[in-house]
Amino acid sequence: MDFSLSCRLEYVVEQPSTFLFHFGVDDNPLQMVRQDLVRLEPELPTQVLQTPRGRLHRVVVAEGPLVVTYTAAGQHEPCVVPAAGLSEIPSAEWPVHVLEYLYPSRYCESDLCLDLAYREFGAMDRGYGRVLAICRWIHERLAYESGSSGSTTSAWQTLNAGRGVCRDFAHVGIALCRALNIPARFVSAYAPGLTPPDFHACFEVYLSHRWWLFDPTFMVPRRGIIRIGTGRDAADVSFATILGWVKFGDMELQMEATNLGEDEGLDQAALTIATDVDSRQSR
Numbered sequence: 001m002d003f004s005l006s007c008r009l010e011y012v013v014e015q016p017s018t019f020l021f022h023f024g025v026d027d028n029p030l031q032m033v034r035q036d037l038v039r040l041e042p043e044l045p046t047q048v049l050q051t052p053r054g055r056l057h058r059v060v061v062a063e064g065p066l067v068v069t070y071t072a073a074g075q076h077e078p079c080v081v082p083a084a085g086l087s088e089i090p091s092a093e094w095p096v097h098v099l100e101y102l103y104p105s106r107y108c109e110s111d112l113c114l115d116l117a118y119r120e121f122g123a124m125d126r127g128y129g130r131v132l133a134i135c136r137w138i139h140e141r142l143a144y145e146s147g148s149s150g151s152t153t154s155a156w157q158t159l160n161a162g163r164g165v166c167r168d169f170a171h172v173g174i175a176l177c178r179a180l181n182i183p184a185r186f187v188s189a190y191a192p193g194l195t196p197p198d199f200h201a202c203f204e205v206y207l208s209h210r211w212w213l214f215d216p217t218f219m220v221p222r223r224g225i226i227r228i229g230t231g232r233d234a235a236d237v238s239f240a241t242i243l244g245w246v247k248f249g250d251m252e253l254q255m256e257a258t259n260l261g262e263d264e265g266l267d268q269a270a271l272t273i274a275t276d277v278d279s280r281q282s283r
Contacts, residue, residue: 003226003257004035004073005190009240010249011066017244022188022237023199024048024055025072026227028275033074041067053236054188054229061244076257076273078213078223083270086128086207088182097276098206100232101183107171107233108186109156110178116159117179128212128270131205134176135216138169144217167201167234169216174203174233182206187213188237190226192257194219199239199253204230204274211274222266224257227273 007023027033038046038057042064049056059068094102104111120137124130143163153161155175158168170186177184183206191200202215202225211230213222229237263269 001076001223001257001260002074003076003190003192003255005071005192005226005255006253007068007070007239008250008252009068010251011068012247012249013061013063013066014245014247016060016062017242017246019057019059019061019066019068019246020049020241020243021057021059021068021070021239022054022229022241023070023239024057024228025074025190026054026229026273027074028227028273030078030273030275031074031076031227033072035071035073037071039069039071041065041069053231065249076223076226078271078273080264080269080271083128083132083266083268086212086270088126088130088207089209091181094183095209098183101185101206102178102181103232104175104178105232106235107154108175108178108184109154110175112156113159113175113179117176121176121180128207129267130180131177131182131207131212131214132266134173135214135218138172138176138216139218142169142172144169144219166215166217166219170201170203171233173214173216177203177205185211185230186233186237187225187230188228188234188239190228190253190255191220192224192226192255193221194255197253197255199228200225201234204272207270210272211276212270212272213274221260221263222271223261223263225273226255230274 155171
């Protein structure tokens with residue numbers, strides 16, 4: 001798939017502030033970025049910080065209006081394998097780097113979801129099919145309603161409310177997986193075809209020594225999801241972290257994709273855009 005996208009953010013800065021923007025497309029062998037540009041009005045120096053969770057742009061801004069425009073283009077070719085062969089990893093084999101994705105976190109209270117997770121999914125065969133069943137359960141039980149949740153809404157609150165948006169659906173999926181001792185992490189993304197255009201959220205699960213992508217909203221083709229970053233939950237990958245006193249003005253996203261390709265089917269094929277793998281990964 002070939003993609004191009006742009007993101008425009010407007011702010012009014014009321015005192016000198018520092019911004020940490022996390023909107024840069026992840027550049028990796030499965031998602032090669034050909035163009036990547038940040039433009040600021042007024043012109044200001046930008047520091048690029050590469051972190052384990054993705055790429056940040058740090059900007060120090062004085063008082064006044066600020067307009068930030070990010071544009072990117074590239075080629076996106078996920079790894080696709082038969083789903084039937086993907087299994088959950090015994091706890092004795094969990095590598096150190098996945099352990100943080102087993103614990104409860106700010107928005108994913110897996111400890112509160114234990115009874116629900118084992119009642120609904122505890123008797124199922126372990127592996128890819130169980131995670132897909134969790135996604136379908138979320139899609140069937142929760143209503144997708146724009147504006148129904150806020151920046152502090154957690155997975156447990158979403159389950160009780162019975163509604164949410166992509167961020168909330170991902171948090172619920174992560175919490176239920178972790179409750180079943182399946183490592184799971186949050187993915188921030190762009191998704192061409194999403195209407196209206198917006199940042200998207202889904203999650204990855206660690207099966208057969210590799211991270212695999214799941215989207216319980218089923219709103220966009222899996223092959224079209226463009227990865228930004230990953231974290232324990234949304235707190236780790238907010239598109240803008242602001243240290244100071246700032247008013248948010250407006251946001252506009254535009255995304256295009258061509259040569260998307262056919263999806264092999266959720267039951268038949270698993271897909272990843274992650275390249276951090278264990279050396280014991282099954283192929």
